[in-house]
Amino acid sequence: MNLRERKAAKKREDILRSASLVISRQGYHNATMEDIAAELLMTKGALYYYFKNKEELLYRCHDLILTEAKEKMEGIVRMDVSCEEKMRMALRHHIEVAIREKEVFNLIVKPETTFSQDNIPEIIKKRDEYAGLFDRIIDEGVESGEFEVPEKKMARMIILGATNWIQVWYSPEGKYSPEDVEEIYAGQLLKMLRKIS
Amino acid sequence: MNLRERKAAKKREDILRSASLVISRQGYHNATMEDIAAELLMTKGALYYYFKNKEELLYRCHDLILTEAKEKMEGIVRMDVSCEEKMRMALRHHIEVAIREKEVFNLIVKPETTFSQDNIPEIIKKRDEYAGLFDRIIDEGVESGEFEVPEKKMARMIILGATNWIQVWYSPEGKYSPEDVEEIYAGQLLKMLRKIS
Amino acid sequence: MNLRERKAAKKREDILRSASLVISRQGYHNATMEDIAAELLMTKGALYYYFKNKEELLYRCHDLILTEAKEKMEGIVRMDVSCEEKMRMALRHHIEVAIREKEVFNLIVKPETTFSQDNIPEIIKKRDEYAGLFDRIIDEGVESGEFEVPEKKMARMIILGATNWIQVWYSPEGKYSPEDVEEIYAGQLLKMLRKIS
Amino acid sequence: MNLRERKAAKKREDILRSASLVISRQGYHNATMEDIAAELLMTKGALYYYFKNKEELLYRCHDLILTEAKEKMEGIVRMDVSCEEKMRMALRHHIEVAIREKEVFNLIVKPETTFSQDNIPEIIKKRDEYAGLFDRIIDEGVESGEFEVPEKKMARMIILGATNWIQVWYSPEGKYSPEDVEEIYAGQLLKMLRKIS
DNA sequence: AATGAATGAGAGTTCATTCAT
DNA sequence: CATGAATGAACTCTCATTCAT
Structure with missing residues (x-):
């Protein structure tokens, strides 16, 4: 180049x-x-x-962010730590991106309102791949006995919903730092996943 | 009249x-x-x-739904049952509305993209009142020792985020009935709130 | 109505x-x-x-003129006069429209540069129906022995080409009245069609 | 150079x-x-x-084609053959160019829609010179008694109109070869010009 | 002599909004 | 009360043209 x-x-x-x-x-x-x-x-x-047009621009825009987020997330999934630790890092990362990118995140989330039929399948595919990384951590955790959930997909949806929501209410001027949010969310969501012996 | x-x-x-x-x-x-x-x-x-104009129409629209949802929610809060039971009912109700109203829910959620400065404060007020009902259940639960959370506001945000998100992925054609979703979500979120003795 | x-x-x-x-x-x-x-x-x-859009407007525009011209032409074809007389009237009529409508005529003529795939077939159909009326007169004339041509389709094309061309050079300020043009063209073109005994 | x-x-x-x-x-x-x-x-x-700009480019483009066509046509006019033969060759040549150049021919034909006031006079001049060559053949033919026409200019216009029109309907995939078209057109148009004794 | 990049004017189109009837 | 009709501002997109390199 x-x-x-x-x-x-x-x-x-x-x-x-x-x-x-x-x-x-x-x-x-x-x-x-x-x-x-x-x-x-x-x-x-x-x-x-x-x-070539606005949609293409927006599509590339969302693709950039999602690809970056996914790459980092893949690194986390591959790490050699406990599932609980992995999930904690994944949550931190995801929350950090959600706070930083706000609306673009919304594009990822509801492509139907924005994109034409041509781009939607690819978007959903990328999005699902990203979400799938959460599934893998949950799967692993369930297998290793660290986690216990009634329905894996729902657990993942709860996690993504809760964290995506942050961009709605979070304000840098508020009383919480991004790190505060990350810690508390991770704590609560892990409690939800953890196997209770 | x-x-x-x-x-x-x-x-x-x-x-x-x-x-x-x-x-x-x-x-x-x-x-x-x-x-x-x-x-x-x-x-x-x-x-x-x-x-008077599109915004007013949309505002009333969201107001109607939110008011209805709030009234029903107030009834739940006033009931004489355990906090866990209250929360379970609140979640069921909220999820049911979220599934039914989908996009209108989004209006409630992100007024800034839609409404002008004039209407936003009122919208936020109503929305906060509604959210406050969840806070009350959490408060009660914490006081009674049923629940234990590190930060009440965050707990509520997780709950709302997770449930609002349902309208993004839920499809009536999918494998889950609304009742399935309600049960599993309630189970998981209550696990997150419950005091672990 | x-x-x-x-x-x-x-x-x-x-x-x-x-x-x-x-x-x-x-x-x-x-x-x-x-x-x-x-x-x-x-x-x-x-x-x-x-x-609904510019193309639709233009399409209706051309349709209006062509339909009117065709109706009048059908009247001529049905008349009970000699073929030579019919052709003379047809030419007069066609030339009169060509002079009056100028550019719109061009739309009819070269739809490919203007119209999208959706409308072209219909346009060509209408146009061919109109042209077909000339064919009928020629056919009749050949059968009755009034006309003699080596190739009917070519004869028709020569007639239409020659007359459509008028809108290119004709100017109301020039030395010829529309009627002059009509007479001279009719005379020449009939000479071309006439059987030479 | x-x-x-x-x-x-x-x-x-x-x-x-x-x-x-x-x-x-x-x-x-x-x-x-x-x-x-x-x-x-x-x-x-x-x-x-x-x-210098698109118009200039287009102008040169049309000029090139017209000049070439004119030069060849001048050669035909100067040939020492009967007027009928001259006209036959002129028609062949003109039709051949019309089929080959299609749209560019249109530029020549209707400069007003394309060119600005600056270029139009020159275009019309060139075009008239080209058309004038047909006039010369007709003139000669009338003088020699081979042709007989009521109005020379109209006869020329009929000839040009009929032949220019070919580019509208002619398709290489159709049933006629360029040579077929040339022969039949020449036959018909000469019949129109010929003196009937 | 040619390129990549940028400009800017203007085109078609959409839609919230208005208003006479 | 409601409608049909019209407005006008805004938006996406196109393209001839320019210019530094």
């Missing part, structure tokens, strides 16, 4: 970051291409040089 | 139900005034006789 | 006439919805109340 | 050929600078090195 290509790739990423930001602030439907461009001091026309 | 007024009030409610339906189906931003009117075989112009 | 419907129908037709005019003046691709609306002192938004 | 200039001249002509092709395929308004450049594996920016 030569200089020019690297520059272009960087620009594309800049645009995605800008889009993330604007969407986080205003929501998808209230974020215009103009807004996204303005954030980078570009004109909206330029966006179309890099992305 | 004379006949004319009663008729008008009925019509207003019809419109709100229709709006709920359309929004649940298509999401707020994809629900046009035309769509809402069409559902009732009216023309969109007529909606403006009953509601 | 009540008053309101009649009014609406009239408006639709007004719009079509206006569109014809603007297209005749500027060509299809240079005629904006704004232009078409301005001609009628409307705003472009209003056009979308009557027609 | 040194090497550099020759290279540039060659490139200019390449561009014109490419533009002809793209316009023939897509029509003028649907042919973007990008399309034209892509055909030559260039970027659109480069086109502006050779031509």
Whole structure:
């Protein structure tokens, strides 16, 4: 990848970051291409040089975040620690991303309102892969006897729901630091998973 | 309230139900005034006789649902049963509404993307009152020694997050009945709240 | 059809006439919805109340003219006169429309550049039906021994090409009246068709 | 003309050929600078090195074709054969170009929709010179007694209209070869011109 | 001589909102 | 009360054109 290509790739990423930001602030439907461009001091026309349309831009945007989150999560799953510890780290990571990305997270969550039929299957696939990493930790924990749950899928849904929700109520100006939230959530959710002997 | 007024009030409610339906189906931003009117075989112009604008209509819509949900929830809180039982009923009720109303629930949840500054405070107030009913059950439970939580507010947020999330993944065509979901969620979340002796 | 419907129908037709005019003046691709609306002192938004999009509007526009022309032409074909006389009348009629409608005629002629796949078959069908009326006159003339041509389809194409072309060069300010053109064209083209004994 | 200039001249002509092709395929308004450049594996920016803008490019494009056609036509007019033979050859040549160049021919035909005031007079002049060559053949034929027409200009217009029209309906996949068309058209149109003794 | 990148004007389209009837 | 009709602002997207490199 030569200089020019690297520059272009960087620009594309800049645009995605800008889009993330604007969407986080205003929501998808209230974020215009103009807004996204303005954030980078570009004109909206330029966006179309890099992305074929708004949906494509948004799709790449969500893909970037989800891919990053997934990679990190895969690292956690592979670690050689107890399942409880893994889940704690996974929760910390997930909460951290949820707080940071807010609205973009919503795109991941409800693709139907935003994306056309073409992109939805891929989005759901990626999303499920990510969620599947939680399943793996739960599975392992159940096998090793650390966890005990009536329905694995529901347990995972409770965990994701609870943590995704954070972006709704969390405010940096509030009384909790992100770390506080991470600790307390992890504590509670692990209590829910733990086998009671 | 004379006949004319009663008729008008009925019509207003019809419109709100229709709006709920359309929004649940298509999401707020994809629900046009035309769509809402069409559902009732009216023309969109007529909606403006009953509601000053789209936001007002949406506001009333969310208000209706939230008020109903709250009233029922208050009944539960006042019942003379154990806190665990109360919480179980509260969860059942909340989940049932979440499944039924889907998108409208989202309005309640993220007013900033939809409503203007004028309506937000009131919405948040109502929403907090509703959430406060969960707090009361938790409080009682902690006092009576049935529950034990590190942070009451967080416990409530986990509960609401987990349950609100259901509307994202739940499908009537799936393998779970609403009752299944209610039971399993209640079981898991109560496990999280329960004092471990 | 009540008053309101009649009014609406009239408006639709007004719009079509206006569109014809603007297209005749500027060509299809240079005629904006704004232009078409301005001609009628409307705003472009209003056009979308009557027609779903530009293509639909243009399609109806061409359909109107073609249908009218075809109806009149059918009357001519059914008349009880010699084939030569029929052809003379058909030519007069066709030339008159070609001069009057100019550009709209072009739409009929080259639908591929303008219309999407959905509308093209119907357009071609209508156009062929119209052209078929010329074929019928030629057929009759050949059978009756009045005409003699090496290839009927080509004869028809020559006739249509020659007459459609008029709108390219004809100007009301020039030295020929429409009637002059009609006479001379008819004379020449009939000479081309006539059986030489 | 040194090497550099020759290279540039060659490139200019390449561009014109490419533009002809793209316009023939897509029509003028649907042919973007990008399309034209892509055909030559260039970027659109480069086109502006050779031509000042799209109109200039199109103008040169049409000029190229018309000039070539005219030169060949002049050769035909100067030949020492009967007028009927001359006209037959002229028709063959014209039809052949019309079939080959399709859309570009349209540019020649209706400059008003495409070109700005600056270029139109020149275009019309060239076009009239070309058409004038047909006039000369007709004139000669009338003088020599081979042809007989009521109005020379109209006769020419019929001929050009009929033949230009071919590009509208002709398809290489159809049942007629270009040569078929040339023969039948020439036969019919000459019958129209011929003096009937 | 050519490219990649950016601009900006304008097109078609949508929709909340208004209002005479 | 309700409707049909119209408005106008906003939005997405396109493309001829420019320009630094």
